[in-house]
Amino acid sequence: METMENVIAQYLEGHPPAKVLFEGLKSMGNLYLIGGVLREYRDNDGIINLRDIDLISDAPKSQYENFMNTFNPEKNAFGGFKVHCPGLIVDIWRLEETWAYTNQKIKCSKSNYAKFLPQTVFLNMDAIVYDLKNDLWNDDIYNEAVRSGVLDVVLEENPxxxxxxxxxxxxxxxxxxxxxxxxxxxxxxxxxxxxxxxxxxxxxxxxxxxxxxxxxxxxxxxxxxxxxxxxxxx
Structure with missing residues (x-):
């Protein structure tokens, strides 16, 4: 069975700027996928037609920013970068600069930032995270939402x-x-x-x-x- 890393890499072959962005970020540190791209995968047992993709990187700040600036990104609503690729929008944040952490809406040690990522989203159907490096899913909240059929708030405070x-x-x-x-x-x-x-x-x-x-x-x-x-x- 293919890993999520292979699935997303193959999909991005059709979106060359996004593939370069993805591979570059992956080379600098770990990447976490969150939300809609993972729902798309679970819904269809694959990725068919993404509108956008959300990535979180733990790359060193200066290296990350220098690399991202080569794509002439916009700033997004949560303080990350937005890159417009043909047929795909990519939103990227540094793990340490995730909105819920920088605004102290969730307080935990930096060593637990990745673990608590599902708790940083507004809706439980977005609380699904994939750890690319370790091939690990963090999806308990999402799975309960699917099981119960109830759409609920995870983190109410949100810009x-x-x-x-x-x-x-x-x-x-x-x-x-x-x-x-x-x-x-x-x-x-x-x-x-x-x-x-x-x-x-x-x-x-x-x-x-x-x-x-x-x-x-x-x-x-x-x-x-x-x-x-x-x-x-x-």
């Missing part, structure tokens, strides 16, 4: 709450999941603070996915369903 709300509705549709009481509360709090929430979420969706996945009406119905569901818990 991209609205985007994550959009993503939760997209993932809910894709996997037919229920929303947890905590996730419903986060959504209701966002709507309370944002009177034009439906339009804002719709616009964020278009910015993220470059297409309409959920119509304005569907988003409005989802928010109404969340409200009714949340108050049914009380």
């Amino acid at each position: 991209q709450t609205a985007l994550n709300i959009v993503r939760c509705f997209v993932l809910q549709r894709r996997y037919g999941m229920e929303l947890s009481p905590d996730l419903c509360r986060v959504i209701i709090d966002y709507c309370y603070d944002n009177p034009n929430a439906v339009q804002e979420l719709y616009n964020i969706q278009l910015g993220r996915y470059k297409k309409e996945i959920l119509t304005l009406r569907e988003l409005q119905e989802n928010l109404l369903h969340v409200t009714n569901k949340f108050y049914s818990f009380m």
Whole structure:
């Protein structure tokens, strides 16, 4: 059976700049894959059509930054680098500079940063990590989400709450999941603070996915369903 390292390397053969980026980072230290790329692999027993890929590197800071600057990257919302390759967007962070660690949302020793990566994400369906060097999966939270069919919050504090709300509705549709009481509360709090929430979420969706996945009406119905569901818990 092929390792995830071989699967991703073969996929990136069709995206040459991304392959150079991947191989360069791999040569400098360990790499961790997180979130959507791993869901794609689990869903399809392979990688078919990625929109983006998230990588975390433990490479030395100066070496990492010098290498990354050769790709003329953008800064992403979480303080990492974003590289646009033909047909693929690559987001990269240094392990030590993961948003949840630098902002002390999760406190642990640096030696445990890799271990606690699944706890740095907003949604449980994103809490899946693959350690490339050691061929190890860190996926307990993700596996429980799949088993239970409940989409839940892992780390609530996040600089991209609205985007994550959009993503939760997209993932809910894709996997037919229920929303947890905590996730419903986060959504209701966002709507309370944002009177034009439906339009804002719709616009964020278009910015993220470059297409309409959920119509304005569907988003409005989802928010109404969340409200009714949340108050049914009380």
